[in-house]
Amino acid sequence: MLEKPIAVLGGGNGGHTMAADLTLAGYKVNFYEHPLFKEKFKKTLETGRVEMRGVGRQGVAEIHKVTLDMEEAISDVELINLVIPALGHDRFFEEMIPFLQDGQTVVIWPDNYGSLRLRQLLEERAPEKKITIAGTNTLPYGTRLAGPAQVNLLLMAPEVIISALPAKETERILPELQELFPMLKPAQNVLAASFSNPNPIVHPAGSLLNTGRIQYSKGDFYLYREGITEAVARAIRAVYDETAALAEAFGFEVLQYEDRDFRTTTSIMGVAFQAPFDTIGVIASVIGPKSLQDRYIVEDVPYGLVPLSEFGKKLGVPTPVIDSLITIGSIVCDQDFWKTGRTLEELGLADMDKDDIIRLVEEG
Amino acid sequence: MLEKPIAVLGGGNGGHTMAADLTLAGYKVNFYEHPLFKEKFKKTLETGRVEMRGVGRQGVAEIHKVTLDMEEAISDVELINLVIPALGHDRFFEEMIPFLQDGQTVVIWPDNYGSLRLRQLLEERAPEKKITIAGTNTLPYGTRLAGPAQVNLLLMAPEVIISALPAKETERILPELQELFPMLKPAQNVLAASFSNPNPIVHPAGSLLNTGRIQYSKGDFYLYREGITEAVARAIRAVYDETAALAEAFGFEVLQYEDRDFRTTTSIMGVAFQAPFDTIGVIASVIGPKSLQDRYIVEDVPYGLVPLSEFGKKLGVPTPVIDSLITIGSIVCDQDFWKTGRTLEELGLADMDKDDIIRLVEEG
Numbered sequence: 001m002l003e004k005p006i007a008v009l010g011g012g013n014g015g016h017t018m019a020a021d022l023t024l025a026g027y028k029v030n031f032y033e034h035p036l037f038k039e040k041f042k043k044t045l046e047t048g049r050v051e052m053r054g055v056g057r058q059g060v061a062e063i064h065k066v067t068l069d070m071e072e073a074i075s076d077v078e079l080i081n082l083v084i085p086a087l088g089h090d091r092f093f094e095e096m097i098p099f100l101q102d103g104q105t106v107v108i109w110p111d112n113y114g115s116l117r118l119r120q121l122l123e124e125r126a127p128e129k130k131i132t133i134a135g136t137n138t139l140p141y142g143t144r145l146a147g148p149a150q151v152n153l154l155l156m157a158p159e160v161i162i163s164a165l166p167a168k169e170t171e172r173i174l175p176e177l178q179e180l181f182p183m184l185k186p187a188q189n190v191l192a193a194s195f196s197n198p199n200p201i202v203h204p205a206g207s208l209l210n211t212g213r214i215q216y217s218k219g220d221f222y223l224y225r226e227g228i229t230e231a232v233a234r235a236i237r238a239v240y241d242e243t244a245a246l247a248e249a250f251g252f253e254v255l256q257y258e259d260r261d262f263r264t265t266t267s268i269m270g271v272a273f274q275a276p277f278d279t280i281g282v283i284a285s286v287i288g289p290k291s292l293q294d295r296y297i298v299e300d301v302p303y304g305l306v307p308l309s310e311f312g313k314k315l316g317v318p319t320p321v322i323d324s325l326i327t328i329g330s331i332v333c334d335q336d337f338w339k340t341g342r343t344l345e346e347l348g349l350a351d352m353d354k355d356d357i358i359r360l361v362e363e364g
Numbered sequence: 365m366l367e368k369p370i371a372v373l374g375g376g377n378g379g380h381t382m383a384a385d386l387t388l389a390g391y392k393v394n395f396y397e398h399p400l401f402k403e404k405f406k407k408t409l410e411t412g413r414v415e416m417r418g419v420g421r422q423g424v425a426e427i428h429k430v431t432l433d434m435e436e437a438i439s440d441v442e443l444i445n446l447v448i449p450a451l452g453h454d455r456f457f458e459e460m461i462p463f464l465q466d467g468q469t470v471v472i473w474p475d476n477y478g479s480l481r482l483r484q485l486l487e488e489r490a491p492e493k494k495i496t497i498a499g500t501n502t503l504p505y506g507t508r509l510a511g512p513a514q515v516n517l518l519l520m521a522p523e524v525i526i527s528a529l530p531a532k533e534t535e536r537i538l539p540e541l542q543e544l545f546p547m548l549k550p551a552q553n554v555l556a557a558s559f560s561n562p563n564p565i566v567h568p569a570g571s572l573l574n575t576g577r578i579q580y581s582k583g584d585f586y587l588y589r590e591g592i593t594e595a596v597a598r599a600i601r602a603v604y605d606e607t608a609a610l611a612e613a614f615g616f617e618v619l620q621y622e623d624r625d626f627r628t629t630t631s632i633m634g635v636a637f638q639a640p641f642d643t644i645g646v647i648a649s650v651i652g653p654k655s656l657q658d659r660y661i662v663e664d665v666p667y668g669l670v671p672l673s674e675f676g677k678k679l680g681v682p683t684p685v686i687d688s689l690i691t692i693g694s695i696v697c698d699q700d701f702w703k704t705g706r707t708l709e710e711l712g713l714a715d716m717d718k719d720d721i722i723r724l725v726e727e728g
Binding site for chain 1: 580590596598691698
C-alpha cells in the first residue's frame with residue numbers, strides 16, 4: 001500500500017489536513033476536491049502546496065497530485081480516504097462509484113453511517129465490484145483552514161476507532177492503516193464507530209440550547225468556553241445515555257466516558273480531542289458555531305441524530321431527548337430534518353430486524 | 365360587590381400591584397399572603413402600605429387589611445382574586461376551601477387551568493358550597509416589585525379575557541368585574557382563556573433556546589432584547605400554532621396574532637402587553653430569566669405546556685414542539701415535568717372525551 005499514492009477526497013479543513021499530514025510523513029497523496037467547490041480550492045489546485053502549522057507535523061507539503069478529476073484521483077490507488085461532511089457523501093459516492101476498482105479500500109472519516117450507505121449504493125449500481133469499505137468514529141484532527149491552502153491543526157484525537165464493513169475484515173486492513181494513522185484502534189463494527197462519534201452527542205444539544213446567543217452574537221460565540229454550561233452538559237449527557245442504551249440493545253459498546261467528563265465546558269470533546277499541553281484551553285478557543293446553518297446542526301442532526309432515532313424505533317429503545325433535538329433543530333433551521341435526515345431506508349436496513357443488522361455489520 | 369372589601373390573595377409582584385391598584389382606585393382590599401412567604405411580605409404586613417410607580421395609578425396605597433390569615437382575608441367578601449403562580453395553586457386552594465362561603469366568586473389570574481383544578485377539589489372536599497369560579501388568560505399587569513412594598517408597573521395588557529366555569533355564567537359576573545378591570549373581555553370558556561395565556565407560548569421556547577446564555581451570563585440576560593432572535597421566534601410561533609390547532613380541534617378560538625407579531629424580539633408579548641408610549645423598548649428592558657429555575661420554565665412548562673400536550677394526546681392533535689420543550693426543559697431543570705406537571709387527572713378530565721370536556725366548561 002505504501003508504494004502507491006493514497007487518495008484523499010474532500011478539500012475542506014479535514015481533507016487539507018490529512019493530505020498535508022500524509023505528504024509530510026513521506027507518502028504520495030492524490031488530493032481531490034469536487035468541481036462544485038473549486039473556487040475555495042483554487043490556491044491548493046494552482047500551487048499544489050499546503051502549509052501546515054499547529055500541533056502536528058510542520059511545514060509546506062508538496063502534494064503529489066491535486067485534482068478535480070475523480071478518475072485521476074482514485075485510479076491505481078489502494079487506499080481512498082473520504083474526508084467530508086456526511087452531507088456530501090451521496091454526491092461523492094456518485095462520482096466515485098464508476099471509477100472504483102477491485103481490491104480498493106475506502107475509509108470514511110468519520111463514518112456517520114456512510115459505509116452502510118456506500119454499500120447500499122454499490123449493491124444497486126455495481127454489485128460486481130470487490131471493494132472494502134471502512135469507517136471511523138471521528139477525524140483524528142481538530143483542525144481549521146487558516147486561509148487558502150493553510151492548515152492550523154489545533155488538536156489531535158488520542159484514539160480513533162475504525163471498523164470494516166463487515167467487521168470480520170477489520171483485522172486484515174488495520175495494520176497497514178495504523179502505519180499511516182497510529183491512533184487507530186479496532187471498533188466492534190461500523191455502527192459502534194458511528195455511535196461513538198462525539199459530534200452528534202455534543203454539537204446539537206450544545207448549539208440548539210444556545211440558539212438565541214448564536215444568532216444574537218453574530219459569530220462571536222465559543223461553544224466550549226461559554227455555551228456548555230451545567231444544564232447544557234446535562235443535555236449532552238442525556239443524548240450520550242440514549243445512544244449508549246441503544247448500543248447496549250444492539251449488543252455492542254460505545255466509547256465510555258467518566259462522569260467528570262460530562263461536567264466540564266468541553267464535555268466529552270475534551271477527552272476525544274486532546275491538545276498536547278492544554279486540553280481545556282485549546283478546545284475552548286475553537287470559535288463557533290457562527291450561525292445556525294452550521295455543520296454542528298445541519299450535519300449532526302440529520303446524519304447523526306436521525307439515524308439514532310430510527311434505530312431507537314426499530315429496537316423499541318426510547319430516544320426522547322434525541323427526538324426533541326431533531327424536532328427543535330428542524331424549527332430552528334427551518335427544514336424538516338425528520339425528512340432530510342439519513343433514514344434506515346437509505347442505508348438498506350429498513351426491512352431488517354436487529355439480528356439481521358448485526359449480522360450484516362459483523363459478518364456481511 | 366363594591367361596598368364590601370375585595371380579597372387579593374398572593375403577595376408577589378402581581379398581588380402587590382393589584383392590591384395597590386384597587387386601593388388607589390378607591391376600593392377596600394383584604395391583602396393576603398401565605399404564612400410560608402411571610403419574610404418577603406414583612407414590610408407590607410407591618411406598614412399596611414404599598415407604593416406604586418410606573419405606568420398606572422401612582423402613589424402610596426393604604427391597604428384596608430393586610431393579613432396572613434385566610435379566614436380573615438376572605439370572610440364576608442364577594443370577590444376573591446387569586447394572583448399567584450400556578451405552582452402555588454394547590455397550596456392556596458387548600459387554605460381557601462374551608463373558608464369559602466356561598467355566593468363568593470373566585471377569579472384566578474391567570475387561570476392556567478386553576479379553575480378546573482379548584483372545581484375538582486371543591487367536588488371532592490366541599491361539594492355543597494355554591495362558589496363561582498372564573499379564570500383569565502393573563503394578569504393585566506407586566507410588573508415587578510422594586511423593593512419591599514414597592515411596585516414598579518412596567519406594562520398594562522390592553523385586553524384580558526375571562527370566563528367563568530362554566531362559561532354560561534360569564535355574562536352574569538362580567539359587568540361588575542369590568543368596573544374594577546375595564547380591560548376584561550369575555551373568553552369563550554376557561555380553556556380558551558388558559559390556551560390564550562401568552563406565557564407558555566413565549567417563555568419556555570424563549571428561555572430554553574437560550575439555556576447556555578442564561579447560565580453563562582449569571583443573570584445579565586434580557587429575553588426580549590437579545591434572546592428572541594429569528595429562529596427563537598420561529599419556535600415560539602410553532603408552539604402557538606400547535607396550541608391554536610388544539611383549540612380548533614376543541615371548537616374554540618385562541619387570541620389571534622398577525623404574522624408580523626411573531627417576527628419581533630418581543631414576539632406576541634409586545635402585543636399582549638403594551639406600554640403607553642413605547643411597546644418595544646419597555647418590554648425589551650424586562651431583565652431575565654436570571655436562572656433556569658425561573659417561572660418562565662418551572663411554571664410555564666409544567667402548568668402551561670404539559671396540559672396542552674395531554675389535551676393533544678386526548679384529541680389526537682400532534683404537539684411535537686410542545687413535547688420537545690417539555691422533554692428538554694426536564695433535562696435542563698433536572699426534574700421530570702412530565703410527572704410534576706398539571707395532568708388531566710388532577711383537573712378531573714382524564715376520563716372525559718372532547719364533548720364531555722366542552723360541555724363541562726361551557727354548560728357545567
